[in-house]
Amino acid sequence: MITYFCKYTPVELLEAFGEQVRMPNWEVPDFTEADAYIHSSVCTHAKCLLLDGNDWNRKHPENRYAAVFTNCCDSVRRVNGCMPDLSFSFRKVLDLPHTASDAAVFRYAGQLQSLAQAMAARTGRVFCAEKLIGLWKMTADAWESQRENKAETIAVLGARVSDELLETIRETMPLPVTDLTCGGLRPLPHPPEGLEKKTDEEILTAYAKALLTQIPCPRMEDSGRRKELLKPAGIRGIVYHTVKFCDYFSFEYADLTDETALPVVKIESDYTSQASGQLSTRLAALAERMQRPKESGGKDAETMREKKERILTESASRGNAGIYVGLDSGSTTTNAAAIDRDGRLLASVILRTGAKAADAADRALEEIREKLGPDAGSIARVVATGYGRDFIRAADSTVTEISCHAKGAHFCSPEARTIIDIGGQDSKVITLDESGDVSGFVMNDKCAAGTGRFLEMMAGTLELSMDEMSRLGLTWKKDLTITSTCTVFAESEVVSLIAQNTQTADIIHALNKSVASRTVSMVRRVRGHAPFMMTGGVARNAGVVKELEKLLGSKLIISEIPDLTGALGAALYAEEGM
Amino acid sequence: MNSVIEHFGGAVGNLSAIRPGLAASILSHTYRAISRQAYHHPSKKRTASREYLQGVTAGLMADLLKDPSGSAVVNIFMPCEIFHAMGIPAMVPEGLSAYLVCTACEQPLLGAAESGVLKKPMIIASTTLACDANQLTFARLAQIWKVPRLQIDVPYDTGRDAVLYVEQQLRDMEKTLEEVSGRKADPARLKEAVCRSCEAQKNFREYLRLRPAVHFPETFTPELLCDINQHVYLGSREAVEFTKRLLSDVRKAPKLTTQKKIVWMHTLPNWQDSLMHIFQGADNGRMEIVASDLALSGLTEMDPEKPYESMARRLVEDSFNGPGSRRIGAALDAARQMKADGIVIFAQWGCRQTQGLVMEAKRVFEENGFPTLILDGDGADRTNGGSEQILTRADAFAEQLEGARGTA
Numbered sequence: 001m002i003t004y005f006c007k008y009t010p011v012e013l014l015e016a017f018g019e020q021v022r023m024p025n026w027e028v029p030d031f032t033e034a035d036a037y038i039h040s041s042v043c044t045h046a047k048c049l050l051l052d053g054n055d056w057n058r059k060h061p062e063n064r065y066a067a068v069f070t071n072c073c074d075s076v077r078r079v080n081g082c083m084p085d086l087s088f089s090f091r092k093v094l095d096l097p098h099t100a101s102d103a104a105v106f107r108y109a110g111q112l113q114s115l116a117q118a119m120a121a122r123t124g125r126v127f128c129a130e131k132l133i134g135l136w137k138m139t140a141d142a143w144e145s146q147r148e149n150k151a152e153t154i155a156v157l158g159a160r161v162s163d164e165l166l167e168t169i170r171e172t173m174p175l176p177v178t179d180l181t182c183g184g185l186r187p188l189p190h191p192p193e194g195l196e197k198k199t200d201e202e203i204l205t206a207y208a209k210a211l212l213t214q215i216p217c218p219r220m221e222d223s224g225r226r227k228e229l230l231k232p233a234g235i236r237g238i239v240y241h242t243v244k245f246c247d248y249f250s251f252e253y254a255d256l257t258d259e260t261a262l263p264v265v266k267i268e269s270d271y272t273s274q275a276s277g278q279l280s281t282r283l284a285a286l287a288e289r290m291q292r293p294k295e296s297g298g299k300d301a302e303t304m305r306e307k308k309e310r311i312l313t314e315s316a317s318r319g320n321a322g323i324y325v326g327l328d329s330g331s332t333t334t335n336a337a338a339i340d341r342d343g344r345l346l347a348s349v350i351l352r353t354g355a356k357a358a359d360a361a362d363r364a365l366e367e368i369r370e371k372l373g374p375d376a377g378s379i380a381r382v383v384a385t386g387y388g389r390d391f392i393r394a395a396d397s398t399v400t401e402i403s404c405h406a407k408g409a410h411f412c413s414p415e416a417r418t419i420i421d422i423g424g425q426d427s428k429v430i431t432l433d434e435s436g437d438v439s440g441f442v443m444n445d446k447c448a449a450g451t452g453r454f455l456e457m458m459a460g461t462l463e464l465s466m467d468e469m470s471r472l473g474l475t476w477k478k479d480l481t482i483t484s485t486c487t488v489f490a491e492s493e494v495v496s497l498i499a500q501n502t503q504t505a506d507i508i509h510a511l512n513k514s515v516a517s518r519t520v521s522m523v524r525r526v527r528g529h530a531p532f533m534m535t536g537g538v539a540r541n542a543g544v545v546k547e548l549e550k551l552l553g554s555k556l557i558i559s560e561i562p563d564l565t566g567a568l569g570a571a572l573y574a575e576e577g578m
Numbered sequence: 579m580n581s582v583i584e585h586f587g588g589a590v591g592n593l594s595a596i597r598p599g600l601a602a603s604i605l606s607h608t609y610r611a612i613s614r615q616a617y618h619h620p621s622k623k624r625t626a627s628r629e630y631l632q633g634v635t636a637g638l639m640a641d642l643l644k645d646p647s648g649s650a651v652v653n654i655f656m657p658c659e660i661f662h663a664m665g666i667p668a669m670v671p672e673g674l675s676a677y678l679v680c681t682a683c684e685q686p687l688l689g690a691a692e693s694g695v696l697k698k699p700m701i702i703a704s705t706t707l708a709c710d711a712n713q714l715t716f717a718r719l720a721q722i723w724k725v726p727r728l729q730i731d732v733p734y735d736t737g738r739d740a741v742l743y744v745e746q747q748l749r750d751m752e753k754t755l756e757e758v759s760g761r762k763a764d765p766a767r768l769k770e771a772v773c774r775s776c777e778a779q780k781n782f783r784e785y786l787r788l789r790p791a792v793h794f795p796e797t798f799t800p801e802l803l804c805d806i807n808q809h810v811y812l813g814s815r816e817a818v819e820f821t822k823r824l825l826s827d828v829r830k831a832p833k834l835t836t837q838k839k840i841v842w843m844h845t846l847p848n849w850q851d852s853l854m855h856i857f858q859g860a861d862n863g864r865m866e867i868v869a870s871d872l873a874l875s876g877l878t879e880m881d882p883e884k885p886y887e888s889m890a891r892r893l894v895e896d897s898f899n900g901p902g903s904r905r906i907g908a909a910l911d912a913a914r915q916m917k918a919d920g921i922v923i924f925a926q927w928g929c930r931q932t933q934g935l936v937m938e939a940k941r942v943f944e945e946n947g948f949p950t951l952i953l954d955g956d957g958a959d960r961t962n963g964g965s966e967q968i969l970t971r972a973d974a975f976a977e978q979l980e981g982a983r984g985t986a
Contacts, residue, residue, distance in 0.1 A: 036937070037937055037938075038933075038934055038937055039925055039933035039934065039936050039937065039952075041925075041927070041928075041930075041933050041954075042930055042933050042934050043930065071734055073710055073930070074709050074710045074929075074930035074931045074934060075930045075934060077901070077902075077931070077934070078902055078930065078931065078933075078934020078935055079934070080901070081901050081902040081903060081934070081935065081938065082902070082934065082935070082937065082938055093734075095733050095734045095735055097731055097733070098706050098713070098729065098731045099729075099731055103743055103746060103747075104731065104743075107733065107739065107743055110739070218714075219710060219713065221713075221729055221731070223717070245930070247710060247711065247714060247928065247930070248710065248714065251714060251717075251718055
C-alpha cells in the first residue's frame with residue numbers, strides 16, 4: 001500500500017506496478033501530537049498528514065509506511081521534512097513544477113522515470129506501459145462521465161474536505177453532493193491515440209503532460225482554468241471549503257462570489273472533529289436557501305409592513321387562537337418571543353444561557369408560559385434557532401440563525417438590505433434581496449474578536465458593566481488604536497494601556513473601533529450595501545454603533561428589540577408552519 | 579514607534595481611502611525627504627553604510643509612489659541583474675510593505691494596490707522561491723493592475739538539469755522584458771552587472787569575516803537592508819557602494835563588549851520598538867544581530883562569463899530553496915562562522931516554510947550548542963503582532979544567554 005497526498009501524484013503508475021494506493025483524509029481529535037513536531041500555525045490538513053505515518057505503523061507493524069510526496073505546497077513540503085521518526089518502507093519525493101510548459105513536462109517526466117525505477121526495485125516487477133495506459137484511460141473516462149453528468153448536485157469546491165466533513169455535508173444538503181476538491185477529483189485528459197506504439201520514455205512524457213495539464217490546483221501557474229470545475233450543468237449550489245492555515249483558496253473564493261450566480265456558502269475546517277456548530281449553521285443555511293421557494297417580492301414586503309405595525313407593541317387583547325414561539329439559543333443569552341396568528345408580539349424573554357443550553361431554553365419557555373398566563377395552552381408550535389437549537393427539547397423544528405435573523409430583520413424593517421448581527425460568540429453579516437430572502441452571508445471564523453464576548457471580556461478587564469462601557473465609550477478624547485486582532489493579545493494591549501494611565505473612555509473607543517473594523521471587513525466580504533440594519537445585543541452599545549456608522553458611511557437601522565430579532569424570526573417561521 | 583510618525587501614518591492611511599492620489603503624493607514626498615536627509619545629513623549615530631542604503635531605498639520608494647509605469651515589481655529572490663542591465667527599476671513589495679508599516683501607514687501592499695495609492699508598474703516578475711505566498715500575492719497584484727506577469731519556476735533540487743531549467747526561463751524573461759519595455763538587452767551590460775554582483779558578494783564575505791569581533795551601534799534595520807542588498811540590489815552600482823561602506827564601517831567599529839551575538843532567521847520586524855530596543859546594540863542593547871540567514875542565502879559564486887547560469891545557480895542553490903534541512907544547515911554554518919551566542923527564528927505570520935521548520939531547527943541548533951528562540955510575529959502587518967509577548971520572550975532569551983555567560 002502506498003500513501004499519496006496530492007492529485008499530481010502518478011497514481012496510475014503506482015497501480016501499474018500492482019500497488020494499492022490510499023489518500024489519507026481523516027480528522028484528528030486535536031493536534032497535541034503534531035505540535036511537538038511542527039509549528040501550530042501550519043495548515044491543519046498537513047498536520048494530519050504528519051501523523052499519518054505513525055498512525056499507519058501503529059496499526060500495520062508488518063507493513064511499514066510507504067509514501068510518495070509531491071512538494072505541492074509549503075506546508076506539505078515541511079511535513080515531509082518533519083515527519084516523526086518512523087521507518088518508511090518506501091519514500092519518494094516528486095519535485096512538482098508550477099507550470100505545464102514543455103520544459104516542465106520534460107522535467108516531471110524525468111521524475112516519473114525515476115519513480116518507475118524505484119517502484120521496479122520495490123515490487124520486483126517491470127514497468128508495463130500497456131497497464132499504465134489502461135489505468136490512465138479508466139481515470140479519464142471516470143472524469144469525463146462526471147463532467148458530462150447533468151443531474152442536479154451541490155458541488156464542494158476549494159480545499160480538500162475530510163471524509164467526516166464530506167459525510168456531514170452530504171447529510172445536510174437537499175441534493176446529492178459532488179466532491180470537486182482534489183480529494184474527490186482526478187480530472188485527467190485521455191491518453192493520445194496510438195500512444196501504445198511509442199517508447200516507454202515517450203509514454204511517460206505524455207503521462208506527465210496529462211498530469212500537469214489536468215484542471216489545476218491553485219498552486220499552478222494557470223490556475224485560471226479552475227473555472228472549468230463549474231461547467232457541469234447540474235450544479236445548483238456550492239459549498240466552498242477552506243482549511244485553517246491553508247493560504248491557497250481565499251482569493252479564489254473572493255473571485256467565485258463575483259463570478260457565479262449560484263448560492264455559495266464558505267466553510268472553514270481545521271481537520272478536527274470538534275466545534276462543528278458554526279459549520280453546521282452555515283451548511284444548514286445554504287440548504288434552507290436552496291429549499292425555500294422564492295416569494296413574490298413586492299406583495300410579500302407589503303404584508304411584512306402590515307404585520308410590523310401590529311407586532312412591535314405587545315397587545316393586551318390576546319386571542320385564544322394559536323400562539324407561536326421562537327427560541328434563540330445563543331452562547332451568551334437565550335431569547336424567546338411569542339406571537340399570535342396575526343403576528344402580534346405577546347411576550348418575550350431574555351435569559352443568560354449559562355452552562356446548559358437546553359436548560360436555559362426550558363427556563364425561557366417556562367417564563368414565556370408564565371407571561372402568557374392562561375393563553376399558554378394555545379402554544380401551537382415552537383421553532384428553535386441559534387447554536388443550541390438542536391438540543392432544545394420543546395422545539396418542533398429548527399431553523400438556522402442566519403435565516404431567522406433575516407426573517408426577523410426583514411419583518412421589522414423590510415427596506416434593510418444588509419443585516420449586521422453581533423452576537424455573543426459569533427458575528428454575521430447577511431444580505432437580503434427585496435423579498436427578504438438571504439442572498440449571501442458571512443460569519444466570523446473561530447475567533448472571538450469582534451463579537452459581544454470580546455467586548456464582555458474587555459469590560460471585565462476594565463471593571464465596567466456593559467452599560468457603563470457603552471456610555472463611557474462616547475466620551476473619548478484621544479483617538480487610540482488597538483492593533484491586535486486576537487482577543488487575548490488585544491487584552492494584553494488594554495492591560496498595557498491601563499498601566500500607562502490611559503483614560504478608560506479612550507480605551508473603550510479603541511475597542512469599539514476594533515469591533516467595527518472587523519465587522520466592516522465582513523460587510524465588504526459579502527458585498528453588503530445600504531440600508532444597513534443592526535441586530536443582536538451589541539446593537540445597544542452606542543459606541544460600537546457610532547463607529548460602525550462612521551466606517552460604513554451610513555446610518556444603521558436598529559429596531560426596538562435588536563436582541564430578539566433571531567427569536568422573532570423563529571416565531572415567524574413557527575407561524576408559517578416550518 | 580515615535581508618536582509623530584504614528585499620527586502621520588494614521589492620517590495618511592485614512593486619506594488613502596478617499597484621496598489615494600494625494601496619499602501617494604504625500605508618501606512620495608516624505609520618502610524623498612528621508613532619502614535626501616540620509617544622503618546629505620546622515621545621522622552620526624548610525625553607520626555610513628546604513629544611511630547610504632536607507633537613502634537609496636527611500637529614493638526608490640519615492641520614485642515608485644510617484645510614477646511606477648516604467649518599473650518592475652519583483653519578489654526579493656528574483657535575480658535582478660537583467661533588470662539593472664536594462665535600466666528597469668525593480669521594486670520589492672516586501673521592502674515597500676516594511677516601509678509603509680514603518681511609517682505606521684497600515685497599508686499592506688495589496689491594500690496599497692487596491693486603494694490606488696500604488697499605481698500600476700510595467701510588469702510583475704516573481705520566482706516560486708521561496709514560498710507559496712509569492713504566487714498568490716503577485717498573481718493578485720497582476721489581476722488588480724492588469725499588467726503582464728511572469729514567474730520563474732524554481733525546482734527543489736540543485737542538479738545541472740535544475741539550473742538549465744531556470745537558466746532558460748531567465749533568458750525568456752529577458753526577451754519578455756525587451757518586448758514590454760521596448761529596450762534592447764545588451765550582453766556586455768549584463769556581464770558588467772554580474773561583475774558588480776561578484777564584487778558586492780566578495781565585499782560582503784569579507785564583512786562577514788570581520789563582523790563577529792565588532793560592535794555596531796544598531797543592528798536591526800541595517801540587517802534588513804543587507805537582506806535587500808544581497809538580493810534585488812545585486813548587480814547595481816549601489817549594491818557595490820553599500821558593501822564598500824559596510825566594509826569600511828566594520829573596519830572602524832569598536833570591539834564587541836557585552837552584547838550577545840545573534841544569528842537571525844527570516845525577516846526582521848523593524849517597526850517593533852520593543853525588539854529594536856533589545857537588538858539595537860547601543861548602550862542598553864543586550865543582543866546584537868551579527869547576521870541574518872536571508873542576507874546569506876544567495877552567497878553563491880558567480881561567473882560574469884556565464885551570467886544566466888550564474889543567476890540560475892544562485893536561485894536553485896539558495897538556502898531558502900529545497901528541504902528545510904538545507905536552510906537549517908546553512909543557518910547552523912552561519913552561527914558557527916559568526917561565533918554566535920544564540921539563534922532567533924522569527925516565525926513570520928503566514929510563512930509556512932519557516933513555521934514548518936522551526937521545531938526541527940530549534941532541536942538541531944540546540945543539539946549543536948546554540949540556544950534558540952522562536953519568535954512568532956509579523957514583519958509586515960502590525961495587527962498580527964503581540965508586542966508585549968515578543969518583548970517578554972526576547973528579554974527572557976537575553977537573560978538566558980547572559981546567564982549562560984555568567985556560569986561559563
